[in-house]
Amino acid sequence: MTDVTADNAAMLLRMRDLSIRFGDSAQRLPTVDRVSLDIAPGEIVALVGESGSGKSLLAHTIAGILDPAAKLDATTLDVAGVNVLAEGWDGLRGRRVGIVFQNSRAALNPVRKIGQHIVDVLRAHTDGRRGARREAAIQALASVRIPDAVRRFDAYPGELSGGMCQRVMLALALAGNPSLLIADEPTTGLDVTTQAAILALIVEHARARGMATLLITHDLELARAYAERVVVMHAGQIVEDASVAALFTQSHHPYSRLLIGATPAAIDHVEALTGIPGTIPALDTQTPACRFADRCNRVDERCRSTFPMPVIDANGHRSMCWHPS
């Protein structure tokens, strides 16, 4: 496998040929198929794809909370300089990698005050007196723009709105001062204004701390608005990886093109909106090597039998297609 960037040593995330498999039989195809991905410190990367494309699995893997029933398999997986395949994720969770989930109210302990929740995380990752931690927790709440943080310290998640819960989640994820923040569909279920506010907050913190961000979303709009680089996933395979500008002006992979075509804001008029034919393929003996084959209008026999070799141009724009545009 060729390296995707020149300077490997400083990479925050180095992932090569990562596959995630469920079920016992060695015959079953992996849900996530030989994915390779790098993230540099401070980079804001969007991971985009339809539901079921394996984005969350990937997110959970990097964060160290992959379902124990899943089998992980990779040539390389280094997170914040640690070879997690050999050493595991102890010491990384919350400390080097933070993660924010969707549906945040369900993701907060309903019987614990939100301030106390943050103090718990602080206690796990920092030293100091109890009083200092309480202060720090209040600061953390204030830094995610929760009004009246001192009083809200004692609130329970059930008393807060969805947007506020999301802010608390963000504060929790940032409490350990991680180098990489994963935001897994952080704005699903929120109204548009709150969505914008949350994402702006994430980017603001990322810039202030020099923190890399992996933004996972099915919404290309958001990717375009907030990320620097976009990685497109389909059915567990990465199909394209480019800077935002490059993707939107000259994407190579047919799937990326179709995704852009289906995004209202990216095109001029509504008549030009297209859908994407077919659905994500089932994983069985009939699945083609390039899993987009059955939905693609440029498909040929080679696509079905062999996964395309990655093509990388001078800017690091990577695409996996036998028939790029």
Next chain:
Amino acid sequence: MVRLIAGRLAAAVPNLIGVIVITFILTHLLPGDPAAYFAGPSATAASVEETRHRLGLDHSLIEQFALYVKGLAQGDLGNSLISGQPVLADLINRLPASFELTFGALLLAVVIGIPLGMQAALHPGSWIDRLCNAISTLGQAMPTFFLGLLLVFVFYYLLGWAPAPLGRLDSMFEPPPTVTTFWTIDSLLVGDLSLFWAVFSQLILPVVTLGLFGVGPLARMTRASLLEVLSSDYVRTARAAGLPRHQVLWTYAFRNALVPVLNTAGMVFSFLLGANVLVEKVFGWPGIGAYAIEALLASDFAPVQGFVIVMALFYVLVNLTIDVVTVLVDPRVAFDA
């Protein structure tokens, strides 16, 4: 918070009323003539009539009910034919024995059942999970009186480890001075270790017999509740945030799994109060269950009535306590209401 507790108290009142009414109905279902029973087998027609009048049985049912409630309020539960004493006095005399047994059994069920259920939840599919399931199924199906007799046979008759199942204390010993009425605690309080051991060894088999019944439901509920909580989103967040394993388990998982377990403990307590009767018979335990059964078989009904009321009232109190504890443990209740 106080309002919630008051609300729970208020909700318990209809139950209390219901208990009193139903007990009244039960004892007035007696076939035959209660006056004749109470007057005794050698009574003449005149003395039966006199008994009837004295017991107020010649009044209308409503008036009898009023008298009954008045009597209850004054603590008058009638007199026992066998002992000649007021039923209330007899019950108070015999309650500690039943309490010590029931609480001991509940303690045993909790101490075995909850950790068993936890381990089963933490290692699903393992041998401990299967053991948990087997013990639960067996515990539910096992007739309490059969288990008691089996234990007596094995540990007393065959092995000679346990003392004779003849009650709370071997006749060689004197009971300890009364402080808590629990002889185990009271004997420790005066520092008499041989007395403590005598009391304890009489207590073990009945407590195990009664308690085993409760292990099953507690283990099952702990397992189910904890499994559900362990796969919840907020436990996932706690793990992802790097919280230490024991904190995730206890502060985040166990505390949230607790409420259904508390409710199950209440239910288990109810079973124990019922099965108490059987265990007391097997082990010759001088508690209120044995008292009620003796009376019942001798057609002495006032003690039976008193026993049913006391047990039911006690159970309502226990449920109330659990409701209150639930409110304290789970703040969601406060703003869900």
Next chain:
Amino acid sequence: MLDQASIAYRLRAMRPGSLIALALLALLILVALIGSYLVPYDPLSPDPKHALMPPNPAHLFGTDQFGRDILSRVVVATRLDLAIAFAAVLVSLIAGSVLGAFAGWSGGWVDRILGRLIDTIMAFPLFVLAVGIAAGLGNSISSVVIATAIVNLPFYARQTRSEVNRRRTAAYVEAAYLSGFSPLSIVSLHIMPNVVPPLMVQSSLNMGWAILNAAGLSFIGLGVRPPQAEWGIMVSDGATNIISGEWWMFVFPGAVLLIAVLIFSLVGDALRDILDPKRR
């Protein structure tokens, strides 16, 4: 929805343990029905010459203090215990579902009053209540049946009430109502069939509990009188003989009692698998 095909599929997909449980249940019922015709000895007639014999080839379970063959008595007791439990469960099933359906359909104060009644029954430790009822109704088998039925009633009432209540506002029910179907026919034709599967699972578990209840009452001396053969009363007889070492008198009836209750418990699990395999 359950149809022939899905039931057949689920039967094939059952765990082997469930099949064994069902087979054992069939065996148990068989013993109850024809056992008394096949026993080697008369369960009731005393035979003092052979009293208190330990298990031997002539008397596989030994004999009791009157010389009666314990195996025969245990087999014959199967019919009595199962009959008592079955009668009790049937009565509580019918009474409970009718009450529950009525409460669930009517709503309002009817629901509240019936709910209170059910709550009050459940406010008693159930065995205590059974003792109280059996005491009030007199010392006979029918009072044991009624006591057990009343004590079991709340389960059925609650379940039926919640199912009926849940479906009362469903669109298809409203449509039927507006088309002129009477509430009775709606409840019995449209709603009850959906309620039946969980009730059946519940009934199997309740059978086990009813057997324990009846045996417990007999053990204390309520209901069944000597010389009738019944598991609880046999264990009670055997209890006095433990200290003289005649263990077979209480062990065999007790063990069979335990096994019968276990069978019903496992059958309940098996039924749950057939009727709703998602909920294991």
